[in-house]
Amino acid sequence: MAAKSANLYVRIEPDVKEQAESILSVLGIPASNAINMFYKQIILHRGLPFEVKIPVTKHVNAEELSESELSAELEKGYADMVSGRTKSARQVFSDIRKDYEI
Incomplete structure (x- = not known):
């Protein structure tokens, strides 16, 4: 050494x-x-050992949406639920901890 x-x-x-x-x-x-x-x-x-990029995930603030935009977001959520593209709350929080190494 x-x-x-x-x-x-x-x-x-x-x-x-x-x-x-x-x-x-x-x-x-x-x-x-x-x-x-x-x-x-x-x-x-030969560089940083991890990706450095802006996350693709777009967070939605319901208070800033018009009624039609809020309705569209709710429809997307419903479609995800119906098609099985969901995660349990436990998995979501686990992913957040991994992302932010909490």
């Missing part, structure tokens, strides 16, 4: 740091090791 002699100074939102370090603590991984792993993954992938 190469000697660790380079320093990295970053500014990060305190709550992001706290949440991440809490998770790393449960995993038994010091933050410096996690950052080192991240950098190694950048090298292996």
Whole structure:
């Protein structure tokens, strides 16, 4: 293993740091090791080791819709339900946790 002699100074939102370090603590991984792993993954992938993009999902605010737009959104939801394109609340929240690593 190469000697660790380079320093990295970053500014990060305190709550992001706290949440991440809490998770790393449960995993038994010091933050410096996690950052080192991240950098190694950048090298292996020759870029970020995950996609960076704007989510396709469009959230709908019912309060901002006209009556006909709201009706159209409700019809889409009903069509999804009838065709079986639904998820349980448990699955939805599980997916959100995975997406945001909560």
